Amino acid sequence: MGDPCESSVAANADDNQDSGNEVKERCWEQREALPGEYLCVICGRYGEYICDETDDDICSLECKKRLLYLLEISRSLPAQQPLVKKLPATDECYYVQDGNNKPEPQCLTNYQTDLLREKLEISVRGDSIPEPILSFSSCDIPQKLVQNLEAEGYEMPTPVQMQAIPTALIGQSILVSAETGSGKTGSFLVPIVSHCVKVKNNPQKPLALILTPTRELCIQVEEQAKLLGKGLPFKTALVVGGEAMAGQVYRIKQGVSMIVGTPGRLIDLLTKHDFELDSISILVLDEVDCMVAQGFYEQVMQIFRALSQPQVLMYSATISKQVEKVANSLARDIAYISVGKPNEPNEAVKQILIWVESKKKKVKLFDILTSNDHFKPPVVVFVGSRMGADLLSEAITIATGIKALSIHGEKPMKERRDILRSFLFGEVDVVVATGVLGRGVDLLLVRQVIVFDIPNSIEEYVHQIGRASRRGESGTAIVFVNDENKKLFPELVEILKLSGAAIPRELSNSRYLLSSFSTGKIQKKRKHGF
Template sequence: MQAIPSALIGQNLLVSAETGSGKSGSFLVPIVSYCAKFNADKPHGERKPLAMVLTPTRELCIQVEEQAKLLGKGLPFKTALVVGGDAMAGQLYRIQQGISLIVGTPGRLIDLLAKHDIELDSVSILVLDEVDSMLERGFHEQVMQIFRALSQPQVLMYSATIPKDVQKMANSMVKDLTIIAVGKPNKPTGAVKQVVIWVDSKQKKQKLFDILTSKQHFKPPVVVFVSSRIGADLLSEAIGITTGIKAVSIHGEKSMKERREILKSFLVGEVLVIVATGVLGRGIDLLHVKQVIVFDMPNSIKEYVHQIGRASRLGEEGSAMAFVNEENKNLFRDLVQILKSSGAAVPRELANSRYTFGSSTNKGQKKRKYGL
């Protein structure tokens, strides 16, 4: 990715890139390179954190740390994972043993910093992954609190969707911000074939069952996105009972251990369908997934872009089906624009709706939080 050379020479970056385009690698390569050089002649016990990556979800943190460990294998480079669900004592011990990179969620990191004396003076690189989520949601004050605790680090910010207000906030954080757009910013990757289906709420379950039992339309493994935790549990159970297909749910009320085991069983093919809240909507590399079904449309079009992006990683073709009806009228205008720009068919009901020609979606609406 073209962001790597800019990051390597110390520029502050705001990078907008299509989902599945390799954003994590574009900030981890400069981090590993910098840390390995800095630590080359330092004893292991004397190493202090040199870089920090913040992400909105535990799953994404785990994924980023695993990628970092792979890139840094054989080099003087160690990592620490700081997320809820795991014992804080173990995370603190890991940091005290001498590490180069901290990967964590803002809330857990602030909790750790408040209770223990951890030296961050050496942190020279701060990464905000999924920056639109980090600066817009409840994370904003936490992120700024961490940022103010650092000594003017290089800041690297990444997401598939970067609204203008987030860009404005990013500019206020750092000087000389370089903005890089890869592919079509704020739009779905062209590798995902979108199919939007108009279906009444009462008929959505049956429509989903029809798709899952169709040899033509079912392309496992499949991620089904829903809007609530209890909805995920009930729908996964209904899929198993009605279709006989093994399905599990994943959301923030499940323990860290449960979530790891669920993802593992899904990725190795033991489970064909996973029903998820927004916890899987961003950044997670589900490399074998070629089909996403958006059972409940999210509250913003940018979350839709992130969710369907799970169907394509690194440019591989995938498909996304989305169930739409009058309940999603706030999204109609933006959804039609995205479908047309992608060359996808627009359902007649959606095209003819009076809401399609109304004002844009994102003004004055409440934004649904992650199911964390």
């Protein structure tokens, strides 16, 4: 049987081709709508054609598929419980009745639970930790949230979601470590959306607060939350620098369920506008190892003291003894969840280390970018300074003809958003970035990372090369190394050995490396939680 909208899509595709445009395959390929233009009923972008079955404007084949899926679900429900409603382009949400929202039965024996955790490399520590879930519908969350997860392509939970979601749903504070790209964001957003929908508070005060170290990560988390909360009584507020505070204050006063922000801007909001956070019942510290480091720790603690004993959910790819110590000071009876090898690079990333003297790194980079065999766009190039990012991106464009842009903390927020969007949409092949893109920003399309300047810590190195592998897709990290990085040699060699990567001859013969082995520095590092 043919696609119900096939004739309409084909007809409109011809019309669009005549005007120089093709029907878009994916939602993110479509442009934003201009004032007065038709809007896609699913995502709010420009509605390029109409589906015959619903007469609704759709932006792409991807959104058409989602709409037809929702229609199919709605037909299976009683007539008095309509599921599909035309949503506005904003994130203002309408309540959709859940109908019969009984979770699917799931009964795992203790043996099955232990076997599943062993197979998926899930380690737990703490009292009364529930068994992992095998599907989103097997836990007590709104049916509409399950449908939103399916519409966004979450066919089944990732290992970290299997264990963290049911643990968070019972109100347990948790400290979670899992490798980059493992689905940590979804594992705290699902419990938050579910909690906010079930708790009826009027007037609506924020129930959940998510703190992250960078504005880009805040934006990504909030956008994902909007998708999961679509069609539910769930609104969000973004509280970050680079945007007018007046708009953020107004947004919160209108009533929101969840706030996503950076610590500095949130403190400004609390002190200058006399906000109270006594309604917050869930606090998330994303990239917690960074959040408790010098520069963030005092801000985080100031915010925490303004709360009233919330459930605390803490996540990172790297967990140290210091992080565990801080976690124990924030919440009692914490459950510890570890998935995979969190303090080591994603195994899907192939690491290639090249010994390059500093003066020759730029030439070597140009050689890679102009090689048909070695250039695998889209590419992120990590550098150590903001000025270096600007200069190197200009040099790449001039020397190779490849369009490259830089992104760092000194650029205005709007410019950073535009650059990141152009990169994700394939309009730019190379982005030269400082560490602002090294943590948590979901670059699903990145195939290659080039570490032009190795960062000062091995944890940051793990995060940066992890950008080259998202949701199990393999990627390559090319790393330039020389004597200027000698302080990291011992830990770097350990990382390479664990991942099976080749060790450059110059690195293995380094006098500094040999002296470190002889004094037992590597063993000491491993003992203290590296």
